[in-house]
Amino acid sequence: MTTQQSASLFGRRLRGARRQAEIPQDKLGVQIGLDEHTASARISRYETGVHEPPFEIAMKLAKALHVPAAYFYCEDEDLAELVLAWGRLSKSDRKHLRKLLDGKPDESFIKR
The missing domain is CATH 1.10.260.40 (lambda repressor-like DNA-binding domains)
Structure with missing residues (x-):
């Protein structure tokens, strides 16, 4: 090994x-x-x-x-990549993405 x-x-x-x-x-x-x-x-x-x-x-x-820091602990590779991507987002983009995930799309974010 x-x-x-x-x-x-x-x-x-x-x-x-x-x-x-x-x-x-x-x-x-x-x-x-x-x-x-x-x-x-x-x-x-x-x-x-x-x-x-x-x-x-x-x-x-x-x-x-x-x-x-969460990246170090992610067991799933896809989740680890999402955590890295999340870390690169601005606070504004994170807010918009949370709305999308909650089923409340923000039209300004979708039109980008």
Whole structure:
């Protein structure tokens, strides 16, 4: 079994988001406030599933990687993609989308 296969769901999503952002493990760790001497090892342990970070650290990782924290925990790939898309929407677009989902379409949003 490879490291990628044995990694936790959180770890796989973290590694993917970090690579997408093109941030090395050590730089990401330092960016979220980890000691520079242990930052790379800590991020590696999160990515491989050896440890899962406390939610406070997950929030810092999400902010640094510009993804919603919920993305790290989505079991379903389609839902994970929706969470990423939601994170890219403006507040106004989120409001319009919520109305659509509630069955109350906003004509200005539909006509875009």
